[in-house]
Amino acid sequence: MNVRSFLKLVEIQTKVASVIPFLLGTLYAAFRFEQFKPLAFGLMLLSLLTFDMATTAINNYMDYKKALKTTGYGYESHNAIVRDRLSERSVVLAILALLAIAALSGLVLVWNSDPLVFFLGGLSFLVGILYSFGPIPISRMPLGELFSGLFMGFVLLFISVFIQTDSGQLALLDLSSIGEGTVSLQLQLIEILAVAGISIPTIAGIANIMLANNICDMEEDLENRRYTLPQYIGKKNALRLFKGIYYVSYVDIPILFFLGVPPYLLLLIVLTVIPLRSNIKRFEEQQVKAITFSLSVKTFLILSVARLIVLGLAVLIVS
Numbered sequence: 454m455n456v457r458s459f460l461k462l463v464e465i466q467t468k469v470a471s472v473i474p475f476l477l478g479t480l481y482a483a484f485r486f487e488q489f490k491p492l493a494f495g496l497m498l499l500s501l502l503t504f505d506m507a508t509t510a511i512n513n514y515m516d517y518k519k520a521l522k523t524t525g526y527g528y529e530s531h532n533a534i535v536r537d538r539l540s541e542r543s544v545v546l547a548i549l550a551l552l553a554i555a556a557l558s559g560l561v562l563v564w565n566s567d568p569l570v571f572f573l574g575g576l577s578f579l580v581g582i583l584y585s586f587g588p589i590p591i592s593r594m595p596l597g598e599l600f601s602g603l604f605m606g607f608v609l610l611f612i613s614v615f616i617q618t619d620s621g622q623l624a625l626l627d628l629s630s631i632g633e634g635t636v637s638l639q640l641q642l643i644e645i646l647a648v649a650g651i652s653i654p655t656i657a658g659i660a661n662i663m664l665a666n667n668i669c670d671m672e673e674d675l676e677n678r679r680y681t682l683p684q685y686i687g688k689k690n691a692l693r694l695f696k697g698i699y700y701v702s703y704v705d706i707p708i709l710f711f712l713g714v715p716p717y718l719l720l721l722i723v724l725t726v727i728p729l730r731s732n733i734k735r736f737e738e739q740q741v742k743a744i745t746f747s748l749s750v751k752t753f754l755i756l757s758v759a760r761l762i763v764l765g766l767a768v769l770i771v772s
Contacts, residue, residue, distance in 0.1 A: 454544075458533055459547060461536070462509075462510050462533040462539065463507075463509050464513075467509065468505055468506065470505075470662060471501050471609060472498075472501075472502070473753075473758075474605060474606055474610040474659075475497065475498065475613045476613075477613075477655060477760060477761060478612070478652075479494060479614075480765055481614055481651055482617035482618060483768045484712075484714075484771065485644075485712065486617065486619075488619065490617055492565060493562060493566060493616040494617075496559075496561055496562040497562055497613060499554070499555075500554075500555045500559040500574070503554040503555040503558070504577075504581060505581075506551050507552045507555060507581075508584060510544065510547060511585045512592065513534060514534065514541075514548065515590065516677075517535065556578070559578075566615075567625070568626045568628050569624055569626040569638075570612060570616060573611070573612050576608070577604050577609065580600055584601070592679070592681075593678075593679045593680065595684070597663050597682065598663045598664050598667075601660060601662075601663045602656040606656030606657070607649060607652040607655070607656050610655060611649075611652070614648055621639060621641075622641065622644070623641055624638070624639065624640050624641065624645065625637075626638050647708060650704070650708035651705050651760075653701065653702055654705055654757065655757065657698045657699060657701055658752070658756055660698060661749050661752070662753055664682065664683070664749075665745075665748070666742075666749075667682060667683050667691075668740050669740050669742040688740070692737055695733070695736070695749075699729055703722070703723075706719055706722055709722075709763070713771055714763060714764070714771070715770065715771070718770075721762060722763060728752070729755070732749075733752075735748055736749070
C-alpha cells in the first residue's frame with residue numbers, strides 16, 4: 454500500500470470534521486480559562502487523527518466486505534480497496550497500526566491529565582468502532598447522525614476543553630477511595646452547559662454532513678441494505694431536517710455574548726447566514742453525491758471557521 458492509497462483509504466480530506474471541534478475547544482479553553490497546555494494539545498491531536506483515520510478505514514473495509522452491489526454509484530472509484538486493489542491483509546494491518554497509535558497516545562494523555570479522560574475517550578473509541586463494525590453498525594441504522602454529531606461535535610470538543618483546564622475547573626473524577634467502593638465525580642454544571650452550548654454548531658454541522666451523505670446515497674443504501682435516517686423519514690422530511698439543524702446552530706451566539714465575546718465579533722457569525730441559505734437552496738434543488746454533497750462540508754467549514762476566528766480574536770482582545 455503506497456501513501457496515495459493509504460490517504461484514500463482513510464479519506465484524509467474528511468479529517469477536518471474532527472480537527473475543527475478540537476481546535477474550537479482549545480480556543481474556548483484559552484478564552485474562558487486562559488489555559489493552553491502544549492503537551493496535552495499534541496497528544497490529543499495525534500490520538501484523534503489516528504483514531505479518525507482508523508474508523509474511516511474500518512468503514513471502507515466493511516463497505517467492501519458487505520457490498521451487495523459492486524458496480525455503479527462510483528463504487529469502483531470511491532472505495533480505495535477496490536480502486537487500488539489493496540489486499541485485505543494490508544488494510545487490516547493499517548487499521549491495527551492506527552488504532553495502536555491512537556490508544557497509546559490516548560493513554561499517555563490520560564496519564565498527564567485526569568481519569569475522566571480515560572472513560573470519555575474509551576467511550577468515544579467504542580462508539581467509533583461500533584459505528585462501522587459489528588453485526589449491525591451504527592452507520593447502517595437511523596442513528597448515524599445522532600452519534601456522529603454528539604461524539605465528534607460535543608464529546609470531542611468537551612475533552613479538548615477539559616484537558617486544558619486545571620483540576621476541578623470543569624469536572625473532577627476522584628478515584629482515591631475506589632478501594633473502599635467510593636468514586637467521586639464533581640461537575641461544574643454552569644461551565645459544562647456553556648461548553649455544550651458552544652458545541653451546538655459542531656454537533657449540527659457534523660450531523661448534517663452525515664445526513665447529506667445519506668440523502669445522496671438513498672438508492673445505493675437501499676440496495677446494500679443500509680437503512681439510514683432518510684430511509685425512515687423520506688427525502689422530503691430529511692431535507693427539512695437538514696435545513697432546520699443548520700438554523701438551530703446559531704443558538705451559540707447569545708451564549709458567546711453572555712460569556713463576554715464582544716458583539717462586533719459575533720456579527721461575523723451572523724453574516725454566515727448568507728452563504729448558508731445559498732448552500733441549503735442548492736442542496737434542496739439537487740442531491741447528487743458528486744455534485745452537491747460537498748456543500749455540506751463547505752457549509753460546515755464556513756460556520757466553523759467563523760467561530761474559530763471569533764474565539765481567536767476574543768482571546769487576543771479580551772484576555
